[in-house]
Amino acid sequence: MKKFGKMIKGILKIWFFYLIVCLAILPLYHKRADEENRECERVLNMAGQERILNIENNVDALVWRLRLIESAKENIMLSIFDFRDDNSGQDMMAALLNAADRGVKVQILVDGINGTLYLKGSRNFRELTSHENVEVKLYNPITLIKPWKNNYRMHDKYLIADDFAYILGGRNTDDLFLGNYIDSYNEDRDILVYETVPGEGNSYIQIQDYFKKVWNLSCCRMYRKHEGINGRLREHYQEVREKHSEAFCEIDWFEETIETESIELCTNPIDPDNKQPQVWNRMVNEMEEADNILILMLYK
Incomplete structure (x- = not known):
């Protein structure tokens, strides 16, 4: 029984280490934005x-x-x-x-x-x-x-x-x-x-x-x-x-x-994955092109 208990503890330790790697460490590696991603393509509607x-x-x-x-x-x-x-x-x-x-x-x-x-x-x-x-x-x-x-x-x-x-x-x-x-x-x-x-x-x-x-x-x-x-x-x-x-x-x-x-909607990739920062990339490009820009950040 002691050997069985040690084996269970060993499995649990490995599992918790696996969770830490999956939930904390993997998300620290960030992807770069793909300039050709169409999710952030500018689309303008007719005024009014x-x-x-x-x-x-x-x-x-x-x-x-x-x-x-x-x-x-x-x-x-x-x-x-x-x-x-x-x-x-x-x-x-x-x-x-x-x-x-x-x-x-x-x-x-x-x-x-x-x-x-x-x-x-x-x-x-x-x-x-x-x-x-x-x-x-x-x-x-x-x-x-x-x-x-x-x-x-x-x-x-x-x-x-x-x-x-x-x-x-x-x-x-x-x-x-x-x-x-x-x-x-x-x-x-x-x-x-x-x-x-x-x-x-x-x-x-x-x-x-x-x-x-x-x-x-x-x-x-x-x-x-x-x-x-x-x-x-x-x-x-x-x-x-x-x-x-x-x-x-x-x-x-x-x-x-x-x-x-005009109204422009922009999104990052939608799959549950480590996403490319397409929205941030789009904002940076806009700031580089514009003389004046106002940004309102909503986060929850």
Whole structure:
């Protein structure tokens, strides 16, 4: 038995050393950007075709998300790093379930670690995903077979409603970022992009194609549906309508937004791997070419 115990301890030591190498040492080796990578190719749209709204505070951030969800008639795509079953998270789930009840196809893409930690035990989330019009995938779930993959997360945070508008920024779907539910919260920023010609804006085409590419990656696993779950999300939706009534009024999208000359979206490679810093490379090239440049960094 002593020899067996020593063997087990030896195996565990090797395993922990292997984890340290995979999770801490390997990511220290950085790749260089490929100048020919097309993910950062500049694409400009016609001036005025896409209009924007700057969303500064967390209350507005929740209200505008609810407006987009309520206005959708065909498709909703939500990609998020952190989605919690808290107050604002339940507001969003209730609105998404109502959209699914209206016949809207809802696709939700969540980071694998956060989705596993915070959503798999959520009855509200299981109720949402039990709907036939709702599909959920987890990006790069935790794996013990390939532990070096566990450090590669998906930090995307955007919501697309049909082909007329999307919100892109730094806010997760939880009380730290949305609504006015807690005293201590994160200050962040989103940009809403409104398409004056539905489906024709270049940035809209980019972000929709990007979502589809990530959605179809082999590392994305379908979240298992739990059939026949009836909770209180539909009842909560009525509470959301009363609590955030301004989100359910008619919106003049043109008046709420301002004109842009162009919108450029840029991304690093999307596979869970040690990535080439394409975004940083694109920023450096822009700074070398421009006389004046303003950079706003959002990180979470």
